[in-house]
Amino acid sequence: MLSFEDNGLNLGESVVRQKEINPLMTALRKRGIIVTTVHNHWLFDKPRLMYMHWENVNLDPVEFTRVSFEAAKEAGLF
Template identity: 95%
Template sequence: MSTCQKLADMIGGVVVQATPVCVIMRLRDIDATILGRRTRSPLALPFMLSFEDNGLNLGESVVRQKEINPLMSALRKRGITVTAVHNHWLFDKPRLMYMHWENVTLDPVEFTRVSFEAAKEASLF
């Protein structure tokens, strides 16, 4: 089993891409619509992490407005830098926001562990 697959298994997700960058994803279970149409798109409902050979770890998740502060606090207390919170879509219900975070000091296993712990603490999963 590849390292990328092991990381995906840690979050109950799937490998989106293994090379040249490992990207893993688990979809959030949010009953959401865009333009009045139900969506299950990974563009709308992702919890994603990526890992590069140079040690760059990146994360992104869809968050409901009430989840923003809990997730940001949970990531920050674990030493993770939150870099952005913004929307992607117009006419979405509920209002979907997206949080991005980054780190270069943790190995991929630890970044996955703390990112997913923070998500669980903030009740994303």
């Protein structure tokens, strides 16, 4: 999920498997995106699902979308 605020704040959120956390975080950070949190919602889930949130301020929303998608693709999410 991506959202864009009128004040220039761009936000991203995705559910990822635990083994995908480091590749996605690395790919986002390489593109200048700040990963703000990684957390879970459930105990004892299999596969282990985690929630990752990221943000950027003042990047054009189209560019934020492009780099978020590129990072997810590089991390092997699709």
